[in-house]
Amino acid sequence: MDGPPFGSSRLHFPGAASTSPPQRSVDEPSQHDARLTATTPAERACEGLRLLLQSQLYADDVGADGWEFALDLVELKTVGLTSSDLRWLVLKGYAQHARETTLPGDAQRSFRPSKSLTLSKRTCFVITDAGIEAARQWIAADEISRTQPTARLPAASPTPVVAPVPETPRSRMAPHWDSDLQELRVNGLIVKRFKVPAPNQEMILAAFEEEHWPARIDDPLPPHPDQDPKRRLHDTIVSLNRNHKSHMIRFMGDGSGQGVRWSVATDQDDGTS
Numbered sequence: 001m002d003g004p005p006f007g008s009s010r011l012h013f014p015g016a017a018s019t020s021p022p023q024r025s026v027d028e029p030s031q032h033d034a035r036l037t038a039t040t041p042a043e044r045a046c047e048g049l050r051l052l053l054q055s056q057l058y059a060d061d062v063g064a065d066g067w068e069f070a071l072d073l074v075e076l077k078t079v080g081l082t083s084s085d086l087r088w089l090v091l092k093g094y095a096q097h098a099r100e101t102t103l104p105g106d107a108q109r110s111f112r113p114s115k116s117l118t119l120s121k122r123t124c125f126v127i128t129d130a131g132i133e134a135a136r137q138w139i140a141a142d143e144i145s146r147t148q149p150t151a152r153l154p155a156a157s158p159t160p161v162v163a164p165v166p167e168t169p170r171s172r173m174a175p176h177w178d179s180d181l182q183e184l185r186v187n188g189l190i191v192k193r194f195k196v197p198a199p200n201q202e203m204i205l206a207a208f209e210e211e212h213w214p215a216r217i218d219d220p221l222p223p224h225p226d227q228d229p230k231r232r233l234h235d236t237i238v239s240l241n242r243n244h245k246s247h248m249i250r251f252m253g254d255g256s257g258q259g260v261r262w263s264v265a266t267d268q269d270d271g272t273s
Helices: 031-036 041-062 073-077 083-091 129-147 199-210 229-240
Strands: 095-100 111-113 123-127 175-178 183-186 189-193 216-218 249-253 259-264
Touching (some): 041 095, 041 123, 041 129, 123 129, 199 229, 199 259
Antiparallel strands (some): 183 189, 249 259
16 A cells, blocks of 8 residues: 555544534434435445455554454444345455354464355454555545535535446455464465464475466376476365364366366355365
């Protein structure tokens, strides 16, 4: 994220506290009332984007994963957002949601990806890149309206809404292999963690990471005189699909016995083979 997360007027958040709040009559609707009576989903959901962006800025400032600062359903509903607002943010691609599975004593927060729009008290949200862009445009428009009251904004809506670039299921995935932590993550969620060395699996994950996760890579395992390379690759792929903490991706052969592919997991995949 460009620029420092704090101390910049360019990141002013609409609705922030002011030392001299403007006076309004009792008949004038509050910001909260205006949000509840907004005529478009974008206008109602902007407060959610603002809060999610602030959480991401906190995470960036301390070098933490964005999910460590994920906001739960209760926090977002206390500012007036409804379940429909939050589902809209997810379907527009502005936010991601997952169910928190953190246990007392865990060093990091953990989550299980949600495959539906069912929400619970343990559902948490983080902002996406598309959401960051939408939030920044909204903040910029609000800044103009505050500093230049006579400026004419587009008549369609004072709330800029950025349509996400069309994506394939794979383009929404962001696998990352951390060789130091021995963890495979997708979109910040732990998919697989190795407690004991697994050289062949780790070699394949390292090759994918080095090549920035293309759809396919050549078999990276070095030849071994006592092992059939195709059988060894097959067995390693089977092992790669076992013991997933978050069932999000799966690995498979390329049909020739000489390459490895990965794809988004489906409901039909059981993650064990």
